[in-house]
Amino acid sequence: MPIPAAGVARLWRIARQHGMDRRRFLLALTAGGAAAVLAACGERSDANSTGAAADTGSSTTREPAPAWFKDTSPFIVHDDGKSLEARLENMQGLITPVRYFFVRNNSVSLDVDVESWRLSIEGDAVTNPIQLTYGDIRAMPSRTFVSYLECAGNHRAMFDLVKGQKSSGTQWKTGGVGNGEWTGVPLRDVLRLAGISDDAANVLLIGLDTESPEEGFRRVLSVEKALHPDTLLAFGMNGETLPRDHGFPLRALIPGWVGSTNVKWLGRIVVSKAPIWTRNNTTSYVMIGDAYPPEGEASGKVTTTQVVKSALALPWPAELEAASQRIHGFAHSPDGPITTVEWSLDSGRTWSEAEGSDPQVQYSWARFEFAWDPRPGEYTIMTRATDWAGNTQPEEIPFNEKGYLFNQPLPHPVRVT
Ligand SMILES: Nc1nc2c(c(=O)[nH]1)N[C@H]1C(S)=C(S)[C@@H](COP(=O)(O)O)O[C@H]1N2
Numbered sequence: 001m002p003i004p005a006a007g008v009a010r011l012w013r014i015a016r017q018h019g020m021d022r023r024r025f026l027l028a029l030t031a032g033g034a035a036a037v038l039a040a041c042g043e044r045s046d047a048n049s050t051g052a053a054a055d056t057g058s059s060t061t062r063e064p065a066p067a068w069f070k071d072t073s074p075f076i077v078h079d080d081g082k083s084l085e086a087r088l089e090n091m092q093g094l095i096t097p098v099r100y101f102f103v104r105n106n107s108v109s110l111d112v113d114v115e116s117w118r119l120s121i122e123g124d125a126v127t128n129p130i131q132l133t134y135g136d137i138r139a140m141p142s143r144t145f146v147s148y149l150e151c152a153g154n155h156r157a158m159f160d161l162v163k164g165q166k167s168s169g170t171q172w173k174t175g176g177v178g179n180g181e182w183t184g185v186p187l188r189d190v191l192r193l194a195g196i197s198d199d200a201a202n203v204l205l206i207g208l209d210t211e212s213p214e215e216g217f218r219r220v221l222s223v224e225k226a227l228h229p230d231t232l233l234a235f236g237m238n239g240e241t242l243p244r245d246h247g248f249p250l251r252a253l254i255p256g257w258v259g260s261t262n263v264k265w266l267g268r269i270v271v272s273k274a275p276i277w278t279r280n281n282t283t284s285y286v287m288i289g290d291a292y293p294p295e296g297e298a299s300g301k302v303t304t305t306q307v308v309k310s311a312l313a314l315p316w317p318a319e320l321e322a323a324s325q326r327i328h329g330f331a332h333s334p335d336g337p338i339t340t341v342e343w344s345l346d347s348g349r350t351w352s353e354a355e356g357s358d359p360q361v362q363y364s365w366a367r368f369e370f371a372w373d374p375r376p377g378e379y380t381i382m383t384r385a386t387d388w389a390g391n392t393q394p395e396e397i398p399f400n401e402k403g404y405l406f407n408q409p410l411p412h413p414v415r416v417t
């Protein structure tokens, strides 16, 4: 059982008083929970009555929580607490509330001191390297729009569950995705302040979290994508200041591209004349398999744009009552609005069209629903989305070792009682 966030905050206070740093604290917490943290503090770990368990959550001190500030209970917790998988069944409306929005961290959420924070724009294709303060960025013209954000590994568990070929990495089912309203400054406006040369090739985004083998979590964009007017440096999410778990003070928002390009806790942007090859575009976030010939210095095909997908807003597997009801779900595509979602009860032999219930904007996901009046029994519901460009979910996709971009129609198991 995950420890409630208030309990974690309390434990962290105790650990800090004992001189423990955040990294050691997290290691102990993930390895053995509250008992291990207290043991590491040299305190007696009194099985059923740890400070954490006794915490009522009424504390008013504002200590940083170590790995997340979110209440983790709405989530499926992966990677020793570094990744929080959303439950789509919690989501009714079009915008995913922050408290239900998935979190994917390769290290841990950072507390960035916004006063001393700077964004540095540098590199051999930058004519005038600059450092911007948070105030500088907030003073620039901003834009707000809705976009889904999805981990490249969302649906990864399906390689195993559907194809019987297990891939490595976090075994996300359907909850590595959310739909947010983002506010930020176009990256191109910031790049123009610094000035970039005509022969610029790549733009490297670097986060301040440093637990990856290279310093900082980083991903490469093409100059074309970096200069696209909808590529943002976001400081707002759902009308609020960007929350810490989602990259405060500033994150990249790269509509339609895989989650990992949406670098959080941004610190540096490097614009280069030569292509940049780094771990996250040579071995990680690369589709490795027979169907994916290597590009550049990568071991396969580098993930950039997402693929069209759909999923039901139901637990996996689901249990429903034998009654007339409406089932809903979400569909999204990097290439613009979803035009149709179909559903099938016979493994895709026959399909019925679902109803779309929301006005569709370009990068948003679409909500669909349909009426169902099942008798008791075991069912599999498949859904299949098509976008306005005619892209649809393929019957079968080839395996790739790290399990990215699974977008076959999902055979959602449903028991009706
Ligand atoms: N600095 C930094 N940025 C990061 C990550 C990270 O670990 N560090 N994870 C990436 C990955 S893999 C994903 S899927 C998205 C998740 O964004 P979210 O946590 O706001 O949902 O953030 C991306 N940005």
Ligand SMILES: [Mo]
Residues within 6 Å of the ligand: 104, 150, 151, 152, 153, 259, 260
């Ligand atoms: Mo991701």
